[in-house]
Amino acid sequence: MKITVLGRGNVGGGLADLWERAGHEVTRIGREGGDGSDAEAVVVAVPGGAIADALDNVQGIEGKTVIDATNLIGADPPAGFSSNAEFVKSKTNGPTAKSFNNNFAALYDRIGEASSTPSNLWCGDEEAREVVEQLNRDAGYEPVYAGPLENAAAQENFLTLMFGINQGGMGSFFYRIAPPDQL
Numbered sequence: 001m002k003i004t005v006l007g008r009g010n011v012g013g014g015l016a017d018l019w020e021r022a023g024h025e026v027t028r029i030g031r032e033g034g035d036g037s038d039a040e041a042v043v044v045a046v047p048g049g050a051i052a053d054a055l056d057n058v059q060g061i062e063g064k065t066v067i068d069a070t071n072l073i074g075a076d077p078p079a080g081f082s083s084n085a086e087f088v089k090s091k092t093n094g095p096t097a098k099s100f101n102n103n104f105a106a107l108y109d110r111i112g113e114a115s116s117t118p119s120n121l122w123c124g125d126e127e128a129r130e131v132v133e134q135l136n137r138d139a140g141y142e143p144v145y146a147g148p149l150e151n152a153a154a155q156e157n158f159l160t161l162m163f164g165i166n167q168g169g170m171g172s173f174f175y176r177i178a179p180p181d182q183l
């Protein structure tokens with residue numbers, strides 16, 4: 001798959017490495033902006049408060065499938081939106097999902113050490129499912145569907161709990177969410 005990542009830091013760069021190892025073709029765009037018209041999937045991995053600037057600097061992503069991986073740390077979503085992911089959809093008008101915002105980039109190189117495949121939440125449009133689930137699996141995660149895009153704000157706010165768990169001594173843990181029939 002041709003993937004364009006906006007943001008080539010810990011998350012954008014780290015996921016790009018994982019996906020290239022899985023055979024995908026990844027274009028990495030930083031704050032200088034660029035063109036995403038070739039992309040079959042676009043992943044947004046810039047600081048949460050910079051999302052409007054980042055999207056303004058990229059051409060050719062209208063109608064694309066976009067996965068928003070941002071978190072809002074000390075920032076709010078753009079005015080009029082309850083989440084960054086919904087803002088992304090308003091700009092691109094294509095299938096949109098929220099994913100990769102609740103797993104730590106520092107652990108990307110250790111996914112294979114987990115005793116079972118770590119889960120990774122995604123919520124968003126059904127039209128994005130195939131791409132999001134494939135890119136989760138190709139990065140080493142088991143995708144867990146968390147509802148429609150309206151749930152993106154809850155998924156963004158889940159970060160507070162992740163930090164709480166992390167500070168409670170589970171600094172390098174992977175979490176696994178059991179499917180409903182195993183709960």
Ligand SMILES: NC(=O)c1ccc[n+]([C@@H]2O[C@H](COP(=O)([O-])OP(=O)(O)OC[C@H]3O[C@@H](n4cnc5c(N)ncnc54)[C@H](OP(=O)(O)O)[C@@H]3O)[C@@H](O)[C@H]2O)c1
Pocket residue numbers: 006007008009010011012013029030031032033045046047048050053054057069070071072073100101102103104105106
């Ligand atoms: N780190 C994690 O474990 C983690 C996990 C899940 C989600 N997240 C979220 O993922 C996002 C990226 O985190 P990160 O740790 O990868 O950050 P990072 O290492 O600081 O990388 C940020 C990237 O965003 C680009 N950028 C900064 N300002 C920009 C702007 N105004 N327009 C366009 N691009 C801009 C930077 O461009 P340059 O390369 O040109 O400097 C850089 O490539 C954040 O929203 C973060 O909250 C982080």
